Amino acid sequence: xxxxxxSPRYKVAKRGQDVALRCDPISGHVSxxxxxxxxxxxxxxLTYFQNEAQLDKSGLPSDRFFxxxxxxxxxxxxxxxxxxxxxxxxxxxxxxxxxxxxxxYFGPGTRLLVL
Amino acid sequence: AQSVTQLDxxxxxxxxxxxxxxxxxxxxxxxxxxxxxxxxxQGLQLLLKYLSGSTLVKGINGFEAExxxxxxxxxxxxxxxxxxxxxxYFCAVRGGGNKLTFGTGTQLKVEL
Numbered sequence: 001x002x003x004x005x006x007s008p009r010y011k012v013a014k015r016g017q018d019v020a021l022r023c024d025p026i027s028g029h030v031s032x033x034x035x036x037x038x039x040x041x042x043x044x045x046l047t048y049f050q051n052e053a054q055l056d057k058s059g060l061p062s063d064r065f066f067x068x069x070x071x072x073x074x075x076x077x078x079x080x081x082x083x084x085x086x087x088x089x090x091x092x093x094x095x096x097x098x099x100x101x102x103x104x105y106f107g108p109g110t111r112l113l114v115l
Numbered sequence: 116a117q118s119v120t121q122l123d124x125x126x127x128x129x130x131x132x133x134x135x136x137x138x139x140x141x142x143x144x145x146x147x148x149x150x151x152x153x154x155x156x157q158g159l160q161l162l163l164k165y166l167s168g169s170t171l172v173k174g175i176n177g178f179e180a181e182x183x184x185x186x187x188x189x190x191x192x193x194x195x196x197x198x199x200x201x202x203x204y205f206c207a208v209r210g211g212g213n214k215l216t217f218g219t220g221t222q223l224k225v226e227l
Binding site: 004031033035040042043045048055056059091093098100101103104106107 | 119121147149151156157158159160161164166205207209210212213214215216217218219220
């Protein structure tokens with residue numbers, strides 16, 4: 001079956017622009033996660049949804065970052081007034097229920113470059 | 116809170132040689148441990164995971180890892196690497212919550 005998909009795969013933004021990154025999880029997966037991966041680093045947790053409820057947003061670096069999943073499937077990560085330090089790969093992952101034992105399945109990521 | 120340390124940022128190895136990628140973790144609660152592989156311009160793919168039971172875990176592509184609670188380690192090994200194993204490898208821990216905490220990664224470079 002289809003895996004996690006993300007769009008766009010690449011995004012170039014001028015500093016100060018708003019961007020929206022989309023994630024389509026595996027069909028039927030209840031839990032959805034967003035991670036940020038800076039160059040040469042491991043992914044870092046941003047936020048977590050269970051269905052449409054955002055249960056953990058402790059990793060969002062500032063109030064410029066906003067995520068939503070209004071119908072419990074597709075999710076959008078929005079970054080307002082982008083800064084150069086926002087340049088990174090943004091990874092989305094999903095899991096069936098969100099049980100800690102479950103595997104998280106990752107998408108290919110969106111590479112964001114802020115000029 | 117949990118943390119993961121991958122001391123080796125790069126590991127060069129010749130094809131058909133054995134390899135070990137080191138991972139140490141710290142946590143105040145029981146953890147689940149994972150190894151993911153990332154090929155260029157691709158997402159993370161699960162290699163193996165330790166949940167409970169046998170401390171030796173076998174994964175895909177001939178990889179295995181051993182959980183050592185006393186040393187808080189979860190090193191990844193493969194007895195004979197192939198050129199196609201060249202990739203970035205990430206160790207991750209999942210504690211009481213739902214998020215994964217990753218190490219900084221080890222770049223495995225297999226040479227002919």
